[in-house]
Amino acid sequence: MDKVGETTLQIDLAALEHNFKFLKSRLDPETKFLSVVKAFAYGSDMVTIAKKMESLGTDYFAVAYANEGVLLRNAGITLPILILHPLPINFEALIDFNLEPSLYSPKILKLFLEKAEERQQKDYPVHIKFNTGLNRLGFWENDVDYIINHLREQNALKVISVFSHLAASEDVAERSFSLQQIATFKKTSEALNQKLGYKPFRHMLNTSGIINYPEAQFEMVRSGIGLYGYGNAKAIDAKLKPVAQLKTIISQLHKIEPNESVGYNRAYKSEGYRITATLPLGHADGIGRQYGNKKGHVFIHGKKAPIIGNVCMDMIMVDVTDIACKEGDEVLVFGLHQSAEEFANTADTISYEILTAISHRVKRVIINS
Structure with a gap:
């Protein structure tokens, strides 16, 4: 898997073209x-x-x-x-x-x-x-x-x-x-x-x-x-392609012992030996506190990693105990393995909110231009 090196929002112009042509196909030519x-x-x-x-x-x-x-x-x-x-x-x-x-x-x-x-x-x-x-x-x-x-x-x-x-x-x-x-x-x-x-x-x-x-x-x-890339219905979503993918990396791995806590206010307390990964994005980047405490999750090497503890301003921590990974590995927040709509649903909100919330300090990368 390619390493993105930092938190990026990947914008796929080929997906945009696909979506435009699909929507146009539903209309009269004039x-x-x-x-x-x-x-x-x-x-x-x-x-x-x-x-x-x-x-x-x-x-x-x-x-x-x-x-x-x-x-x-x-x-x-x-x-x-x-x-x-x-x-x-x-x-x-x-x-x-x-x-x-x-x-x-x-x-x-x-x-x-x-x-x-x-x-x-x-x-x-x-x-x-x-x-x-x-x-x-x-x-x-x-x-x-x-x-x-x-x-x-x-x-x-x-x-x-x-x-x-x-x-x-x-x-x-x-x-x-x-x-x-x-x-x-x-x-x-x-x-x-x-x-x-x-x-x-x-x-x-x-x-x-x-x-x-x-x-x-x-x-x-x-x-x-x-x-x-979103049609407010699963059947339509399947015919559209998400334009934006939010990616980041693992900054650091931690081995957590039983009864240790993770993050502010000790919101997460380990029931056993766990491995956590710290990621360089947080609520200042658009990932609100409502995604913390195992409501939201990301994907690492195709496997789900729940967000644990409270989301910080610039960081989130995820549980990677059962995922073989290392510092610097790529993390997908939304895109390939879960859409922005699916990610948003974990916090009882909608794709519009998470998409428009992504901070402009997150680097935009244009692909298929």
Whole structure:
């Protein structure tokens, strides 16, 4: 087994391409594809991922905040970038870098319109978001007239898309709720289009929506977690390839006698003779304390090694009593032998959290570029 030498997050661009092609295969040929690259491309490498997606033919990007869009523009990304959660303090930067805001409330619409007029913009592209049940961001169904009244006699802004977000697209038990959301969005977007006098493109489906509600793909879909190898269902996960693998090494081995403790607060106490391995990553790297005390585990030479004691800021200790290994050997946290979803499940969380938690002090290594 190759020795990585330090903690690394390996990013496989061939896996990314595979996932994009799989998701595209579920769509009508004319449906546009928006790649979600927020949160450093789900904890990987936003610029590298965006450049690869641009080369593969994605139509749009989305990020959460303006500074993420600015980073992409400074890296040379030229495709349209939707800012999902713009804040008034960043409106100048939005316009400076040609970033397209989601207008999701009366206040945001009013303030961005004022800024666009102040900057003498014409037909600046904006996206109108409707809340159809997630109750996070978005105009209400009965806000259509308010939106139209503010947009009717101005030429600074132009609505180029209308969108919403499914709340539970992966949950078959919530199918009726998702269908109601889709119906509400259809009704609301049609009402807006009629009063605008033209038809902005529409998008509502996330990764699980692409899989479970293809009839609602409208003119564009948005995918985040699916691009990175996770489909929120075992059957779909089997058809995708994880883009990120987290690897580290064994820094030191310890022989532990009966009744000895390991780590802070003596959280682990040995019931017999054991061998432990100390690994150079901890909660400052994204492996939270919830993975300690045998909840989480890593793989060494294909064998499971439980995390013992409390996770430290920069280190974790694992039990390797039954594993033939030595200092410097490679350790897989998630990737080949267990996915990020499986690793996250040991601490009752989800792949999104562990992927986006990986610290930027962890070295990123790009493969299959």
